[in-house]
Each structure stands twice: as structure tokens, then as C-alpha cells.
């Protein structure tokens with residue numbers, strides 16, 4: 185039997201006047217999952233989070249938490265808590281009082297001893313034991329974020345909602361906090377829903393990524409699935425770097441389609457939706473799936489225009505006549521130097537079936553996938 189989802193959206197639409205922020209979303213998130221809502225600015229992710237938190241009401245449909253319809257339930261009565269980008273800590277209170285604030289409002293009242301003990305537990309959870317009497321301004325940005333987390337966890341919510349919680353931190357601290365958040369979620373085992381527009385953050389932290397665009401869910405899956413098997417051109421382009429090459433379907437060979445690129449080269453590509461001969465397509469080729477070799481050895485030939493050395497890898501911008509500039513990422517093998525220099529001709533190879541062909545939305549009107557009921561099976 186499948187467990188009751190921690191969070192469920194049933195045909196949820198949210199309109200603000202003439203703006204439809206969220207459009208007919210069905211979604212089920214199982215218990216103990218770390219889910220990222222990922223998408224460009226304005227796609228509706230924060231609105232979804234705020235509807236779970238009770239700060240917004242759906243215009244249509246239902247939001248359920250642990251099987252209970254939340255219509256009419258105010259935020260403070262929902263078994264969820266939210267951590268915001270601006271931590272919204274009380275500057276005049278010390279760390280412990282910030283964390284204990286919610287507990288002091290609890291009815292029936294908790295004893296002073298219980299409050300101190302629970303605040304202490306929450307502080308230990310975020311590795312700030314002993315910091316209870318510090319003032320907020322005596323803490324670093326990362327420590328303040330951890331206080332905000334402790335405050336959100338102290339009343340033991342069933343679900344923690346995180347709205348771009350790491351956006352204010354610098355890159356190094358952000359990476360550290362990403363790992364801490366992941367560990368914390370595993371330790372306490374409650375569902376975390378993270379809103380982010382940073383695809384690396386979504387891929388690296390969560391068990392499931394829910395990619396949104398234009399108020400709809402375009403794909404829900406494990407990070408590797410989203411990256412390797414993007415549902416459509418939008419996901420292929422938005423998640424990770426990719427090269428998009430235009431072409432026309434020339435024919436089928438089994439599971440693959442032959443695509444004629446703009447320079448006349450024919451390549452075999454996998455398809456995600458049915459395609460017909462003559463369809464205009466965009467072919468996605470990940471930079472790391474390209475291999476570089478001596479001219480004459482690959483499927484395409486180009487000239488290296490730029491090389492960026494990144495330590496363990498090097499990125500090459502390669503101009504291919506009739507197609508444009510392709511980005512290739514190659515492992516850097518210590519001691520072997522960088523093989524290709526700007527101005528050099530180079531052959532580009534890739535395994536058959538690594539390219540993915542998507543209908544080009546500009547030219548075919550029929551490729552948009554209908555919104556589907558998406559459910560993570562626990």
C-alpha cells in the first residue's frame with residue numbers, strides 16, 4: 185500500500201486577478217522526501233509553497249497535508265513551518281529566545297523547563313549548541329540561517345518549507361549549507377520542500393526535482409532522470425548546460441530518428457515524443473557527451489574558439505560551420521596538457537543515441553505535453 189502523501193495538490197489553480205500563477209497542478213509528495221521546486225522566475229514555485237503554508241488559498245482545487253484538506257486552516261494551525269530567504273529573526277532577542285518564541289505562544293502552555301529543553305534540542309540539531317545566549321548580530325550569515333532553521337524545526341512540523349533559504353549566502357557557505365540541510369533532512373526524516381531557481385542546488389540536494397514552467401509542472405523525477413531524460417526542450421535547456429542544434433527529421437531507424445542538421449550532417453538521436461519525417465526538431469547534446477579528436481575522426485568538424493581550463497575539466501567553445509558554436513567539456517588528464525588550443529581544427533564525436541531530439545515548439549504546434557498527474561512512488 186502506498187503511504188498517504190505528506191502533501192497533495194489536486195487540480196490546484198491560483199489566480200491573482202488576470203494572472204494565472206499556478207495552473208491545474210496535481211502533485212503527491214510522499215513522507216520523508218526532499219523535494220525541490222525548480223523553475224525560472226515567475227513560474228509559480230513560491231505560490232505553490234505559500235499555498236502549502238496557508239499564506240495563499242487556491243482559486244480552484246485542494247491542498248491536502250497528510251490526507252487532510254487544508255481549506256480554511258490558517259498557517260499557524262498547519263503542521264508545517266517555513267524558512268524564508270530573509271531569516272526574519274528578532275534582532276533584539278538572543279538566539280534561544282528567537283527559537284523559543286513560537287513555543288511560548290503554544291496553547292496549552294509549555295513549562296519553562298520544557299521550552300528550554302526543546303530550544304536546546306533544536307540548537308543541537310543545527311550544530312549551534314552553546315550559542316543560546318548570543319545576540320543575533322554576533323552570528324555569521326550561515327549561523328543566522330541555522331537559527332532560522334532551528335526556529336522552524338522547534339515545534340516539530342511534519343513538513344519544512346524552504347523558500348530560497350540559501351540565496352543570501354556566499355558560494356562557499358552556500359555549498360556547506362546545502363550539505364548540512366541534506367544531512368538534517370535525513371536525520372530528522374521529515375519532508376523538506378525547497379524552492380529554488382538554481383538547478384545545481386536542486387539536483388545536488390533533493391531526492392526529487394519538480395520542474396515548473398508557466399504555472400505548470402513539466403517534469404517530476406529523480407535528479408539523474410531530470411538531467412538524463414528531460415521530458416521536453418524546456419527541461420533539457422533549463423537543467424544543466426546543453427547544446428541545442430536545429431534540424432529536420434529525415435527518417436526512423438528503430439528507436440532512433442535520423443536528423444539532418446543545418447550543415448547537412450545526419451545524426452541519430454533518441455526521441456521523447458513521437459516525431460514524423462519532415463518535423464523541425466531541436467537536438468540536445470550535453471557538453472560532456474562530446475568527445476574531441478583529431479580532424480577527420482568525428483561526426484562534426486570545427487575550430488576551437490575558446491578554451492576554459494577548470495582544473496579537472498576543460499570547456500571548449502567550438503565553431504562548427506553551418507551550425508554555430510558548440511560547448512564541449514572534456515576531462516583534463518594530469519600530465520597530458522590540454523590537447524586543443526584556440527584556432528586548432530578539431531573533430532567532435534558522440535555516441536549514437538546520446539543526442540535527444542525534441543519537436544521545436546516554434547515550428548510544430550503539437551508538441552506541448554499535457555499536464556499530467558505526477559506522483560512520486562515511495
Ligand SMILES: Nc1ncnc2c1ncn2[C@@H]1O[C@H](COP(=O)(O)OP(=O)(O)OP(=O)(O)O)[C@@H](O)[C@H]1O
Pocket residue numbers: 200203204205223224225226227228229230231232381
Ligand atoms: N500577490 C500577488 N499578486 C499578483 N501577482 C502575483 C502575486 N504573487 C505572485 N504573482 C505572480 O504570479 C506568478 C508566479 O509568481 P511566483 O512568486 O509564484 O513565482 P516564482 O516561480 O516563485 O518566482 P521567483 O523565483 O521570482 O520568486 C508571477 O507572474 C507573479 O508575478
